[in-house]
Amino acid sequence: APSRKPLMAGNWKMNNNHLEAIALVQKMAFALKEADYDAVDVAVIPPFTAIRSVQTLIDADKLGIGYGAQDVSQHTSGAYTGEIAGSMLAKLGCTYALVGHSERRQYHAEDDAVVNAKVKAALAADLTPIMCVGEGLDVRKAGEHVAHVLAQVDGGLEKIPADQAEKIVIAYEPVWAIGTGEVATKEDAQEVCAAIRTRLAELYDGNLADRVRVLYGGSVKGNNVAALMTQPDVDGALVGGASLDPGEFVKICRYRD
Numbered sequence: 001a002p003s004r005k006p007l008m009a010g011n012w013k014m015n016n017n018h019l020e021a022i023a024l025v026q027k028m029a030f031a032l033k034e035a036d037y038d039a040v041d042v043a044v045i046p047p048f049t050a051i052r053s054v055q056t057l058i059d060a061d062k063l064g065i066g067y068g069a070q071d072v073s074q075h076t077s078g079a080y081t082g083e084i085a086g087s088m089l090a091k092l093g094c095t096y097a098l099v100g101h102s103e104r105r106q107y108h109a110e111d112d113a114v115v116n117a118k119v120k121a122a123l124a125a126d127l128t129p130i131m132c133v134g135e136g137l138d139v140r141k142a143g144e145h146v147a148h149v150l151a152q153v154d155g156g157l158e159k160i161p162a163d164q165a166e167k168i169v170i171a172y173e174p175v176w177a178i179g180t181g182e183v184a185t186k187e188d189a190q191e192v193c194a195a196i197r198t199r200l201a202e203l204y205d206g207n208l209a210d211r212v213r214v215l216y217g218g219s220v221k222g223n224n225v226a227a228l229m230t231q232p233d234v235d236g237a238l239v240g241g242a243s244l245d246p247g248e249f250v251k252i253c254r255y256r257d
C-alpha cells in the first residue's frame with residue numbers, strides 16, 4: 001500500500017503581520033512539541049511580509065515546521081512590479097508555494113494557463129507547489145464537479161514531465177466550502193480526491209499517482225478533520241480560518257490522538 005505522509009498546511013491568507021506571526025508560530029510549536037508529534041508534515045503559509053520572521057523562529061528553535069508562500073510569480077525576475085519570484089522564496093527557506101488558490105482565481109483572474117505557468121515557476125525554484133483546484137456551487141449543483149476539477153488538473157499540469165509532477169501537492173478545495181463553515185462530507189471529498197489520483201495515473205503512471213499527496217480544503221476544523229482523514233485518497237488538509245487559531249490548528253495536526 002502507498003504510504004503518503006499526511007500534510008496539514010495552514011493558509012493564513014491576509015492575516016498576521018510579522019510580529020503576530022511569530023506569536024502564532026510559537027504557540028503552535030509549543031503545543032506540537034508537547035505531543036512530540038512527527039506523524040504528519042505541518043506547514044504554515046503566512047503573508048510574504050511575515051515569511052522572514054517565521055523562518056528565523058523556525059530555524060533558531062529547530063521547530064520542524066515547514067513554511068511557504070501564498071503565491072509565486074510565473075516570471076523569474078525583472079520588470080514585474082509587486083511580484084515575488086520563486087527564487088526569492090527559496091532563498092527564504094520556503095518549502096511550499098500555493099498556486100491557484102480559489103481567491104487568486106476569483107480576484108486576480110488566474111486561469112489554468114497562469115496556474116500552469118506558476119506551477120512550473122515554483123518547480124524551477126525547487127519549491128513544492130500546492131496546486132489548488134475546486135468547483136463552485138453552480139458546478140456542484142449541476143453534478144459536473146468531477147469533470148470541472150479534472151479539467152483544472154489537466155490544465156495546471158500541462159507539459160509538466162513526470163519527474164517534476166511527482167513533487168507537486170494537489171489541494172481539492174470546493175469553493176462553496178471555503179470560509180463558509182460548510183465542510184464537504186468525507187464521501188464528497190473522497191470522490192474528488194480519488195478522481196484526481198486516477199487522473200494522475202492516466203496522465204503519468206500509477207506509481208506516481210500513489211505517491212502524490214492530495215489534500216482536502218474547505219472549512220476543516222478540529223472536530224471534522226478525523227472523519228476526512230479516514231478516506232483513502234485524502235492525504236491531509238489545507239486549512240484557512242482554523243489555522244489562525246493555534247489550539248485549533250494543532251488539534252487538526254493531531255487528528256489521530
Ligand code: PEP
Nearest residue numbers: 178179217218219240241
Ligand atoms: C482555504 O482558504 O484554503 C481554506 C480552506 O479556507 P477555510 O479553511 O477557512 O475554509
